[in-house]
Amino acid sequence: MFPTFIYGTAWKEDATERLTRLALDAGFRAIDTANQRRHYFEAGVGAAVTGAIRDGVVRRDELFLQTKFTSASGQDHRLPYDPKADPATQVRQSFASSLGHLQVDAIDSYVLHGPSRSRGLSEEDVAVWRAMESLPIPLLGVSNVSLEQLEELCGIAAVRPKFVQNRCFASTGWDAAVRDFCARHDIVYQGFSLLTANVAALRRRAFAEVVARVGRTPAQVVFRFARQIGIVPLTGTTDPAHMAEDLAIDDFALSDDDVARIERLA
Secondary structure: OOOOOEEEOOOOHHHHHHHHHHHHHHOOOEEEOOOOOOOOOHHHHHHHHHHHHHOOOOOHHHOEEEEEEOOHHHOOOOOOOOOOOOHHHHHHHHHHHHHHHHOOOOOOEEEEOOOOOOOOOOHHHHHHHHHHHOOOOOOEEEEOOOHHHHHHHHHHOOOOOOEEEEEOOHHHOOOHHHHHHHHHOOOEEEEEOOOHHHOOHHHOHHHHHHHHHHOOOHHHHHHHHHHHOOEEEEEOOOOHHHHHHHHOOOOOOOOHHHHHHHHOOO
């Protein structure tokens, strides 16, 4: 069962365990992290998950745990693998490290944190994906990817990505080109920074009018909009009240006109 809402754990440092536990207590059942100490504290996620399972908040089979392999160019000095090893070995070492950090026997989704260069795929990227294909993982994904790179990856992959996770900008039609490709190829699109990447767009009158009409918070409207156009949203809120509000989007819907107005915000 794929998640419909994901709690993102980037940039939380020593608060990662506490905030992830708050998210689980609030009702989130999908958690996204990465074995990249530069931006994530994967072991903090594992501690929170272990504690929540121990305390009876959630069972492991109710959780969707997603983590990522990050190439050396995206890491700082705290690498989860031997920097001199070949890409396949680095993937295996990072994956084993993630299992230890998360204190689990299996991961539900394993994501390439992003290609190693801004255009096209490098030989390293292909070698990393081949190594990911050999892991005991039911679902693979790729993040921070352009349409060109996604097309190239799908063209060479023996196991195609099931997920794409991108920062989602209103200025690109909410990543319309990549989302269209995903829809045509049975790939689930996960969108992050839906609020923080679109501060100016969300200040526009058209959006304020939709918010006023439905009587919900701006964040709830954005996340409901995302769902209705086929995006699985991520939120990284640190506020327990906002966690509960963000999850409370199943009891209302936006009209076709509302959706069209938000799509055209840029």
